[in-house]
Amino acid sequence: MTEFSTRHDFEAGDLRDRFRIPLGPDGEDCLYLCGNSLGLQPASTSDAVNAELERWGRLGVAGHFDGPVGWMDFHRPIADALAPLVGAQANEVVAMNALTVNIHLMMASFYRPTAERRRVLMEKGAFPSDRHAVISQIELHGYSGAEDLVELAPRRDGLLHEEDLEDYLERYGDQTALVLWPGVQYATGQVFDMERISRACRRAGVTLGLDLAHAVGNVPVQLHDWGVDFAVWCSYKYLNAGPGAVAGCFIHDKHVNDEMPRLSGWWGHERATRMKMPPDFIPSRGADGWQISNPPILSLATLPPSLELFGEVGIDRLRAASTAMTGHLATKINEELGDRLDIVTPLEPHRRGCQLSIRVREGQQQGRALFERLEAHGIIGDWREPDIIRVAPAPLYNSIADCDRLVSAMAKLFP
Numbered sequence: 001m002t003e004f005s006t007r008h009d010f011e012a013g014d015l016r017d018r019f020r021i022p023l024g025p026d027g028e029d030c031l032y033l034c035g036n037s038l039g040l041q042p043a044s045t046s047d048a049v050n051a052e053l054e055r056w057g058r059l060g061v062a063g064h065f066d067g068p069v070g071w072m073d074f075h076r077p078i079a080d081a082l083a084p085l086v087g088a089q090a091n092e093v094v095a096m097n098a099l100t101v102n103i104h105l106m107m108a109s110f111y112r113p114t115a116e117r118r119r120v121l122m123e124k125g126a127f128p129s130d131r132h133a134v135i136s137q138i139e140l141h142g143y144s145g146a147e148d149l150v151e152l153a154p155r156r157d158g159l160l161h162e163e164d165l166e167d168y169l170e171r172y173g174d175q176t177a178l179v180l181w182p183g184v185q186y187a188t189g190q191v192f193d194m195e196r197i198s199r200a201c202r203r204a205g206v207t208l209g210l211d212l213a214h215a216v217g218n219v220p221v222q223l224h225d226w227g228v229d230f231a232v233w234c235s236y237k238y239l240n241a242g243p244g245a246v247a248g249c250f251i252h253d254k255h256v257n258d259e260m261p262r263l264s265g266w267w268g269h270e271r272a273t274r275m276k277m278p279p280d281f282i283p284s285r286g287a288d289g290w291q292i293s294n295p296p297i298l299s300l301a302t303l304p305p306s307l308e309l310f311g312e313v314g315i316d317r318l319r320a321a322s323t324a325m326t327g328h329l330a331t332k333i334n335e336e337l338g339d340r341l342d343i344v345t346p347l348e349p350h351r352r353g354c355q356l357s358i359r360v361r362e363g364q365q366q367g368r369a370l371f372e373r374l375e376a377h378g379i380i381g382d383w384r385e386p387d388i389i390r391v392a393p394a395p396l397y398n399s400i401a402d403c404d405r406l407v408s409a410m411a412k413l414f415p
């Protein structure tokens, strides 16, 4: 879990040249602030994918075992590189499938409802896919999504409070089977005190799964030390592994000897005997044992180029640069546009990551018009109905100067 970094100083945007920057309508580099949705492509990604195409062409089936990164073990160095980003041991992490698929696989193992204890607690306003997955899992067990999914509402400030989750678990913990909580809320950008949430779950004897879609590569996370039971994330947001990239999954080592059910496939079978094709399933120890199929190597190949950049800087150094940059942006917005824009994201550094969610006070029409004008000027954020513009300066490739450019463009382009 120790992190070695080869850089001693890092400022936001220092690795910009290692990414491909899309062009704006004027033919110049656009101002890309959408890494919370789809991160940019590292310049070395296409070579990495081509290398596997080339190995396939040259080696055929021998590519499975050829060299240190034969396809048989292709996912292992990826787990090594992911582990420090989520504060895990490498055996607790695996890159596989897609995010929502992994929610289902984890719930197949970790959501074991009984008549007395069957509720799932989530946040109200969760990303729809998570909610669909949870309701369908509850119903798969013959219970009712309408009754057994509990959605904790934000307070008047629009934010979710850890204290409310604690209160809920104190009162209804004995009826609750699982808490599925985000590390960072996708709409507001709020970062949660995941350690505190994990403590509350353990106190109540409730399983905790974290969805780190907006947290991984954004804020440091310590899944192992916090005792989180499982976590899932996607790799196309801050991890820059490209559209539909192979997602990630964490299963805490404390469960390594649990005899829990799982949805099995041959790739989860222990490596030593997998190719002998035995009829009975013996799981690999650790997160590898939840793999089902042999992984899509051409897709996995996009992960190492980006993870190398994270490894070069180190998540703590990256986070420091990010905190400073987003803080600078928030201050400028409040100073120069505070009469027209409200930042929904909490401003305390430990409660926000890269992303700011900005409400346009004049409402949907003006907001949408501003957003479209920004886009026409090569400034790419994203729009959330009814009145929110999300921008996420990503410290690997965005800089303080980018934030200044955004604020002056907003001031100029307001309808």
Ligand SMILES: *Cc1c(COP(=O)(O)O)cnc(C)c1O
Pocket: 098, 099, 100, 101, 127, 129, 130, 182, 186, 211, 213, 214, 234
């Ligand atoms: C981005 C995101 C998803 C997307 O799900 P996929 O299975 O990757 O398509 C799901 N949940 C959350 C919280 C997200 O932020």
